[in-house]
Amino acid sequence: MxxxxxxxxxxxxxxxxxxxxxxxxxxxxxxxxxxxxxxxxxxxxxxxxxxxxxxxxxxxxxxxxxxxxxxxxxxxxxxxxxxxxxxxxxxxxxxxxxxxxxxxxxxxxxxxxxxxxxxxxxxxxxxxxxxxxxxxxxxxxxxxxxxxxxxxxxxxxxxxxxxxxxxxxxxxxxxxxxxxxxxxxxxxxxxxxxxxxxxxxxxxxxxxxxxxxxxxxxxxxxxxxxxxxxxxxxxxxxxxxxxxxxxxxxxxxxxxxxxxxxxxxxxxxxxxxxxxxxxxxxxxxxxxxxxxxxxSQLPDATIEINTITQECNSGSISLDYTVYNVNSTEFLPAGTPIAFYINGDFVAGTTTMGDIPIGDNESGIIIINIPAGTPIDYEILVVVDDVGDGTGGIVTETDETNNSVIINETQHVSPPLQQPEDITVCETDNGTNIGVFDFSEYIESLKNNTTDIVTFHTSLTDAIDNVDAIDNPENYTSNGMNPQTIYVRLENENGCFTTGEFNLIAIDCLFPDGTVSLGDIGKSCNSRVITVQYTINNFNSFDVLPSGTPISIYANGEFLDYTETLLDIAIGGIESGSITLTIPDDVPLDFELSFVVDDIGNGTGIVTEIDETNNNTLIPLSLIVSTDLHEVASVIVCDEGFGIGTFDFSDYEESLKNIPTDMVYFYTTATDANQDSNRIYNTTTFVSTSNPQEIFVRVDNGICYNTTSFLLYTKKCPPTTFNYVTPNNDGYNDTFFVEGLRNIFLNFKMSIYNRWGSLVWTGNHSKEDWNGIANVEKIGPEGNTVPVGTYYFVLELNDPDYPEPIVGWVYVSK
Known part of the structure; x- marks a missing residue:
């Protein structure tokens, strides 16, 4: 199992x-x-x-x-x-x-x-x-x-x-x-x-x-x-x-x-x-x-660039190189390829000439054309044992990583030169065509790099050969050629150079200086014609102001008239003149009048001056015309007798003025007003001599005047009665006085009654004022002083303007 x-x-x-x-x-x-x-x-x-x-x-x-x-x-x-x-x-x-x-x-x-x-x-x-x-x-x-x-x-x-x-x-x-x-x-x-x-x-x-x-x-x-x-x-x-x-x-x-x-x-x-x-x-x-x-028994190819030689603007370089076989156990065979690259592009190739034993080297020189369009600064890559495609060579080496060398290089080309501007200065003296010039700032401003060298020469050949450079560009005196050409040489650290040129120009700076001043100006009343006194000056100057220098006159900036200087005006000298001008109707009474020296009428001149900004003089001006007077109202006061009155027309002194500086005067006749004689000075209590009486007025602005007139009238004013009579001959209220009656109302009738209505006294223009004595035998004998008491009067003026009688009372005392 x-x-x-x-x-x-x-x-x-x-x-x-x-x-x-x-x-x-x-x-x-x-x-x-x-x-x-x-x-x-x-x-x-x-x-x-x-x-x-x-x-x-x-x-x-x-x-x-x-x-x-x-x-x-x-x-x-x-x-x-x-x-x-x-x-x-x-x-x-x-x-x-x-x-x-x-x-x-x-x-x-x-x-x-x-x-x-x-x-x-x-x-x-x-x-x-x-x-x-x-x-x-x-x-x-x-x-x-x-x-x-x-x-x-x-x-x-x-x-x-x-x-x-x-x-x-x-x-x-x-x-x-x-x-x-x-x-x-x-x-x-x-x-x-x-x-x-x-x-x-x-x-x-x-x-x-x-x-x-x-x-x-x-x-x-x-x-x-x-x-x-x-x-x-x-x-x-x-x-x-x-x-x-x-x-x-x-x-x-x-x-x-x-x-x-x-x-x-x-x-x-x-x-x-x-x-x-x-x-x-x-x-x-x-x-x-x-x-x-x-x-591994192998060679080891390395390479070194010893020197790089190039001419200015040549488009090619010469490389002096050495191929080494140092860290090796075998010779480097002849025919080992060497590739040259510029900015990564293959541009040239060569090979070693013979076998290079262990520890030995072989040197060579190659000329390389720089491709068109290559930047000024570029990279050179040199690779030994490289057939030119960058993939390696034909020789197996101990170290395949040390075959190259890179060098950063700059093409030797002429430096760009910015065109220097011409320089203009004043002549050292009239007509010399010589000036003292400072062009030292070009030493730095024309450089592209701080290592550049800028020199100046009086000929192109000297600039190219770099000989006889001007050693005082900060205060160089020109040679009388006007303009004089100066040649500049700009050289960079590689010895490449560019030449350029600029001109030294000496000009006449000893110029006049035309100015103008105005004197008296003649004006007439109610006239647009004026006469101007002027002076052309050549004060702050170094040369004469020539005859025929134009002078233009302007009213409110609009061209008005033209004249010229008659003679050359010496340094520090003057020329005076006078010109009559008619001021056009469209120019207002108050305007600006300007005189411009060296002006042909359009703001441009024909004379070169030290100062072109001080040719103008401008003043405000007013034409003189008679004062416009409005209708003056008549003055009416109460009749003081026989048509005579006391008048106050002093307020007309201000009300008739057009401008505050106008003067107002009064006269009894037109002749006195035109001749400014027999002025009326008492304008506050003037007593007329007739009714009506004409008063003449003269309004004077200092140059022109105008006259007018007004009437003084008197009129019959209602009489004024007083209510107290003390017939005791003490000089106060001895009679019954009625103000504004006698010599005014020539047909008046005065009747005085006692309190019972009995007539006591009657009077008219031919009789004296009532003194408290009865002249009608009603209350006692005629001619007797009436008793103390209140009496009544009836004043009949018998004037169409006053048809009704004036009734009042008066008190008689002792």
Whole structure:
């Protein structure tokens, strides 16, 4: 019964089909290099004969290199059952898989099982740590290992390994190749190892990183190279993968192998490939990495650019180069190609002339045309052992990575020169055509780079030959040629130059300075004709102001008239003149009059002056016209007798003015008003001499005047009676006085009655005022003073304007 069960398990281990990743070349090292392994399993025991369904999550191993060994590369591989754990730690440092190799196997039980391997470059960490303990942790496959899917058929495993490549100067020149992938048996696999260059098979060896090999399973299990089975002290010929480590001599690697075999008798000089065959009748083995070391007697071509020579604007360069064969064990053959690239494009090629012995070199010179359109700054790439297509050469070398050199270069072309502007200054003296010029600022402003050199020359030949440079550009005196051409040379750091030119122009700056001032302006009343006295000055000047210099006159900015200077006006001199102008009717009485010297009537002049901004003089002007007078109202007062009255017309002094500065005068005749004689000064109590009386007014603005008149009238006003009479001859109220009566109402009649209605006194214009004495014999003898008491009067004015009598009372006392 037990025998049948064991046989059933064996049958289940025979893989029917699956998915793998073919093993292929990953990296190659040529030189004094070798390799070693360091690693460990996570399995506590071998899966056979009894599987252990548990696993560790950490394990350690020691790296021991010689003192002369220098690590150049270190690659960490870890693997196990399941789909993978790709985040682990190496000596406590997190590591994440950079590559992975999944594998699936369909067994005869009809179930698919997954396995994995992962890869990470740990070169920097190993170079830093060096020899010592390396511990992989956080590789947790516990759940997978306990799964009956794996444990029941004894393919539960986990482990890790670091493949270390190192340099040692005492080693022969070797070619070390690393191939990786993930392939499995049973029943068998064939792996072709390409890219071999077997020059000498002495010391040749091959190493394997494999998983899940069991020492207790050795059913037709062989590892062969080129048809010859391999074996060593740890690995029998019929049990190649048996949980061993050739580096440490360990046989307890449990389900993983780090095996190294001597193959110098199994590979021939000149071989370019090797065939690895792995056969297993039972054991499920996965090959992860294969490393070969073969002695390599090869040259090592390197190249150096010694000098680069080029002419300005030539479009070509000359390269002086040297090809070396230093780190080599074989001569570099004649005809080794050399390719030249500009900005990545192949532009020229050549070859070495003879065999270059070990440690020797060969120099050469080549002229390269720079392609049109190449930028000023460009890159030269020179590659030895390159036929011009960038894919490599025809010579196998110790190091295929050191064949090139890159140089950043700049085309030697003439620098761009910005056209310098001409420079204009004043002559040193009239008519000399000589000036003192400063063009020193061009020394910096014309540069494209701070290293550029700018020089100035008086001839183009001198500028091209770079001789006789002007040494005082900050105060250079021109040679009398006007204009004089100055030639500029702009040279860059490569010696390339460009020439240009500009002119020095000396101009006459000794100019006059015409200004104008205005004098008296003659104006007439009610006239638009004025006469203007003016003076043309040439004060702030260095030359005469020529005769015929135009003078234009404007009214409110509109051209009015034109005149000219009569003679040359000397420096500091003047010329006076007078011009009569008629101001057009459309120009208002108040306007701006301006005289502009050196103006032909449109704002432009004909004379060059020191100051072109001071030619204008402008003044406000008013034409003189007589004052407009409105009708003046008559003045009426009460008649004071015989048609005479007292008048106040002083308020007319202000009301008749048109402007505050006008003067208003009054006269009794028109002749006096026109001649301004016999003015009336008493305008507040003027007593008229007739009724009506005409008063004449003169409104004078200082230049023009106008006259008008108004009438003084008197009128009969109602009389005013007083009510008290004291006939005692004391001079106060001795008579009954009625104001505004006598000499006004010539036909009046006054009647006075006592309180009983008896007539006491009558009077008219021919009689004196009543003095309290009766003149009618009614209450006593005539001529007697009436008794004290109240009396009544009736005043009849006998005037059409006052038809009704005035009735009132008066009191008589002693």
């Amino acid at each position: 037990n025998q049948k069960l064991s046989y059933l398990i064996l049958l289940l281990l025979i893989v029917f089909s699956g998915y793998t990743q073919d093993i292929a070349l990953y990296e190659q090292f040529n030189g004094r290099y070798d390799f070693t392994f360091v690693g460990n399993t996570l399995n506590p025991a071998e899966n056979n004969p009894t599987a252990a369904c548990n696993i560790y999550t950490t394990s350690s191993a020691n790296l021991n290199l010689d003192s002369n060994d220098s690590v150049v590369a270190a690659y960490l591989y870890w693997a196990g059952s399941g789909t993978g754990d790709f985040d682990i730690e190496l000596n406590g440092t997190p590591v994440t898989a950079e590559r992975d190799f999944p594998l699936s196997a369909l067994n005869t039980d009809g179930l698919t099982r997954n396995y994995f391997s992962a890869f990470a470059d740990v070169t920097a960490q190993v170079q830093t740590t060096g020899n010592g303990v390396y511990t992989v942790s956080e590789l947790d496959l516990t759940a997978v290992i306990q799964d009956p899917l794996y444990c029941n058929i004894k393919t539960n495993f986990g482990g890790w390994a670091i493949i270390v490549f190192y340099y040692n100067p005492n080693l022969p020149l070797n070619q070390v190749n690393l191939y990786d992938g993930l392939e499995y048996v049973p029943p068998f696999i064939n792996v072709i190892l390409p890219s071999l260059n077997v020059i000498d098979n002495e010391g040749a060896k091959i190493g394997f990183l494999a998983w899940e090999g069991d020492a207790s399973l050795a059913v037709t299990e062989t590892l062969s190279i080129n048809g010859t089975p391999l074996s060593n002290d740890l690995n029998p010929v019929n049990n190649a993968f048996n949980g061993t480590n050739t580096v440490t001599g360990s046989s307890t690697m449990y389900n993983m192998d780090l095996d190294i075999y001597d193959i110098q008798d199994n590979i021939a000089i000149g071989d370019a490939t090797a065939e690895i065959t792995l056969q297993s009748g039972q054991d499920f083995v996965m090959v992860n990495a294969i490393v070969t070391k073969l002695n």
